[in-house]
Amino acid sequence: MPIPLTAYLIVAAILFAIGVYAVIAQRSAVMILMGIEVLLNAVGLNIVSFWRYVSPGDYSAQIFLIIIVTIGAVEMGVGLAIMMLLFRNRRTVQVDKYEDLQG
Amino acid sequence: MGGGHECPMELWAILPELVVAGFGLVLVPVAGWARGRVRLIPIWASIVGLVIAMGLTVRMLPWEPMAVFCETYAVDGFGTVFKLILEAGALVTLLICLGYFKNHPLIAHAPLAVMFSTLGCMGLASCLDLGLIVLFLQMLSLASYLLVGLVRDDPLSNEATLKYFIYAAAALAIMAYGLTFLYGLTGSLNLNRIGALLNTGDAGVWIALAMGLILVGYAFEMTVAPFHFWAPDVYQGTTAPMAGFLSAVPKVAAFAGLLRLFLSIFPEGLPGWPTGIAIIAAATMILGNLAALRQKRLKRLLAYSSIAQAGYILMAVAVSAYTGGALDAVGFYLAVYLFMNLGAFTVAAQLERTVGTDSLSALQGVGRISPWPSAVLTLCLLSLAGVPPLSGFAGKILLLTAAMDGGLVWLAVVGVINMTVAIYYYVAVIAQLYMRPLSPEAVPVQTGLYYHVSIGICLAGSVVFGVFPGWLLALTRFLPKMVH
Numbered sequence: 001m002p003i004p005l006t007a008y009l010i011v012a013a014i015l016f017a018i019g020v021y022a023v024i025a026q027r028s029a030v031m032i033l034m035g036i037e038v039l040l041n042a043v044g045l046n047i048v049s050f051w052r053y054v055s056p057g058d059y060s061a062q063i064f065l066i067i068i069v070t071i072g073a074v075e076m077g078v079g080l081a082i083m084m085l086l087f088r089n090r091r092t093v094q095v096d097k098y099e100d101l102q103g
Numbered sequence: 104m105g106g107g108h109e110c111p112m113e114l115w116a117i118l119p120e121l122v123v124a125g126f127g128l129v130l131v132p133v134a135g136w137a138r139g140r141v142r143l144i145p146i147w148a149s150i151v152g153l154v155i156a157m158g159l160t161v162r163m164l165p166w167e168p169m170a171v172f173c174e175t176y177a178v179d180g181f182g183t184v185f186k187l188i189l190e191a192g193a194l195v196t197l198l199i200c201l202g203y204f205k206n207h208p209l210i211a212h213a214p215l216a217v218m219f220s221t222l223g224c225m226g227l228a229s230c231l232d233l234g235l236i237v238l239f240l241q242m243l244s245l246a247s248y249l250l251v252g253l254v255r256d257d258p259l260s261n262e263a264t265l266k267y268f269i270y271a272a273a274a275l276a277i278m279a280y281g282l283t284f285l286y287g288l289t290g291s292l293n294l295n296r297i298g299a300l301l302n303t304g305d306a307g308v309w310i311a312l313a314m315g316l317i318l319v320g321y322a323f324e325m326t327v328a329p330f331h332f333w334a335p336d337v338y339q340g341t342t343a344p345m346a347g348f349l350s351a352v353p354k355v356a357a358f359a360g361l362l363r364l365f366l367s368i369f370p371e372g373l374p375g376w377p378t379g380i381a382i383i384a385a386a387t388m389i390l391g392n393l394a395a396l397r398q399k400r401l402k403r404l405l406a407y408s409s410i411a412q413a414g415y416i417l418m419a420v421a422v423s424a425y426t427g428g429a430l431d432a433v434g435f436y437l438a439v440y441l442f443m444n445l446g447a448f449t450v451a452a453q454l455e456r457t458v459g460t461d462s463l464s465a466l467q468g469v470g471r472i473s474p475w476p477s478a479v480l481t482l483c484l485l486s487l488a489g490v491p492p493l494s495g496f497a498g499k500i501l502l503l504t505a506a507m508d509g510g511l512v513w514l515a516v517v518g519v520i521n522m523t524v525a526i527y528y529y530v531a532v533i534a535q536l537y538m539r540p541l542s543p544e545a546v547p548v549q550t551g552l553y554y555h556v557s558i559g560i561c562l563a564g565s566v567v568f569g570v571f572p573g574w575l576l577a578l579t580r581f582l583p584k585m586v587h
Binding site for chain 2: 009016019020023029032033035036039040042043046047050051054055058060061063064067068071074075078079082085086089090095098100101102
């Protein structure tokens with residue numbers, strides 16, 4: 001029995017929900033970064049399953065996926081560089097320790 | 104990204120982008136090894152590059168709308184006008200940097216990030232493809248992370264970078280998720296083809312979901328409620344020129360991107376859009392203005408003021424598909440907003456560089472010892488407040504007229520009430536400058552040639568277009584020329 005499109009979309013939606021939860025609830029900046037990666041994977045799964053079921057003849061959606069994967073890698077690179085910088089200056093990447101900017 | 108057929112390399116159509124990208128890329132190694140006086144090469148070269156790009160962009164104004172690179176990229180009046188505004192904003196930012204980072208090693212690195220961020224902004228205003236929207240938005244925010252974190256050993260700047268990075272990355276991912284649904288509903292990544300194929304009748308819920316998720320990404324860059332909370336913290340933590348850049352250039356690009364996406368997909372409008380955007384607009388201006396009332400720091404005050412300004416602009420975005428003058432109003436207001444806001448941030452930069460703080464108490468009585476910067480700040484704040492005959496007044500009239508023509512009279516009333524409340528906190532700053540006794544530790548605000556040039560441009564923008572709005576409206580009448 002072929003797997004329907006809905007099944008893929010539900011998995012992607014669950015990934016998306018996990019990602020949003022991680023971004024909101026995690027306190028460590030590295031874990032938040034992981035959450036963002038999960039969010040991007042939800043996007044990737046969504047676009048590929050739409051491509052397969054909606055317009056399998058047109059490969060442009062795969063380019064979209066490559067862009068998303070690249071963005072994930074770039075974001076990881078820049079994000080970890082920022083975390084390293086923060087850790088060097090403050091010895092912590094717990095986001096709730098960063099509370100000087102208020103008013 | 105159309106399937107199968109040949110796509111010619113229409114490089115002539117993206118010459119301004121190529122110039123900005125070329126200058127940015129060539130300057131990367133230069134900024135790496137530049138020492139001493141050579142450190143000034145990147146910033147001067149970037150300024151030259153932006154001026155060339157502006158010249159090339161002006162040349163494209165009268166061109167007929169066309170879609171190039173397999174219909175993924177638009178060359179039309181809409182994109183060209185916004186590209187001009189964005190390039191002007193980047194140019195003024197670089198002039199502020201010339202004064203602010205004088206004798207500072209960062210003067211070599213700042214222009215690169217400004218160039219790449221501007222490139223992302225220009226692309227966002229012109230691209231017609233869902234993939235390119237994500238790509239350019241990412242290019243814009245990636246360079247902006249670096250701009251915010253430019254001063255690496257400052258704890259406040261670090262904190263601002265962390266906040267900006269997390270929110271921007273999450274907003275982008277959420278927006279990309281929304282974009283995939285537009286593809287899923289139509290099987291196309293092209294905005295115009297999505298517009299032609301999308302059946303607004305039976306897919307209403309999915310369209311609403313997709314547009315809601317997409318709005319998250321744009322609302323973040325536009326600093327629109329409820330995704331505005333990062334702006335005050337980030338502006339306070341980063342340097343004043345970069346705060347000015349963030350408050351102007353990416354915001355203009357996000358408005359352009361949102362309008363292009365909406366008007367390409369729903370040229371006839373979308374049921375529920377005016378009401379939805381109107382509610383967001385009202386919430387944004389109310390939250391921004393109320394928070395601005397109790398600010399003690401100039402950059403935070405300008406951040407909340409820029410949030411409120413985004414709310415005013417949204418009034419016309421809400422009716423953009425229904426009223427002829429709405430696009431002109433948005434374009435006009437964004438252009439004058441850029442000038443008056445960057446003018447205010449120029450003075451904030453001068454103040455921060457001289458006194459080391461941007462707290463409003465440092466401004467006490469400064470009007471007496473630094474008449475020129477104080478006068479500029481006064482004029483820019485009055486223009487932001489919408490006092491006639493300054494540009495902000497003309498822009499606000501256009502926005503309110505557009506909202507009323509579109510049938511959103513209640514929103515126009517909320518807007519007017521907000522603008523009246525806002526006058527209070529703008530005038531409070533001006534009173535601080537002129538009415539208070541000079542504090543003993545006050546020093547004259549540093550001036551210099553480059554500040555004068557940037558101030559001159561911003562003042563001209565904040566005053567001239569108020570007296571002669573027709574000059575700017577002659578430019579914004581190219582806006583409705585879009586690829587369809």
